[in-house]
Amino acid sequence: MNNGDNKAPAGRNSSRGFTLVELMIAIALTGLLLSMAVPALDQFTTSARQTSGINDFVASMHMARSTAVTTNFRTTICPSSNGVACEAVAWDQGWIVFADRDSDQVVDNDETVISSAEAVRGLDIQSAEFGQFLMYRPNGRAMTASAAGNAGQFTVCDARGSDHAKVVIVDLSGRPRLSRYLADGSDPSCG
Secondary structure (H helix, E strand, C coil): CCCCCCCCCCCCCCCCCCCHHHHHHHHHHHHHHHHHHHHHHHHHHHHHHHHHHHHHHHHHHHHHHHHHHHHCCCEEEEECCCCCCCCCCCHHHCEEEEECCCCCCCCCCCCCEEEEECCCCCCEEECCCCCCCEEECCCCCEECCCCCCCCEEEEEECCCCHHHCEEEEECCCCCEEEECCCCCCCCCCCC
């Protein structure tokens, strides 16, 4: 007794897969989501690069301060693109830390480079007070180019400009700290 009904059992769908329209909608939604995620990922990467560069720089300051206190010799941090000697280059080109026995900001034959850092890509590190060197005294205090100077700051900028600039403030005790603002409370500028 066949009535001629060749219907599929209830609850089973004989077609499987996507239609062309469904596939196009899925591709469009994926494209839309990616267009929103890529700029956020770029922002995250830039922030991470800035944070990493600042952390390396501050770690070098801590190392220099600690070395000055424990060895009872002045310790200098200076810009260096070659990792061997102080150079008249920007801080973001790299830097070295060395025990500066004669306090002349020059790595002499009897002085050893304790640490060196390579160039930090995408960052601009500037300082009016510590333009060519930052020296720590055996008491842990920082010394600027001026004999009376004990404090200063570094402004760290990236391609995003002044709105995302960070400031490393070296206080009277010689300890560095990170801030969003300059030591006087004003906004940093990237130029």
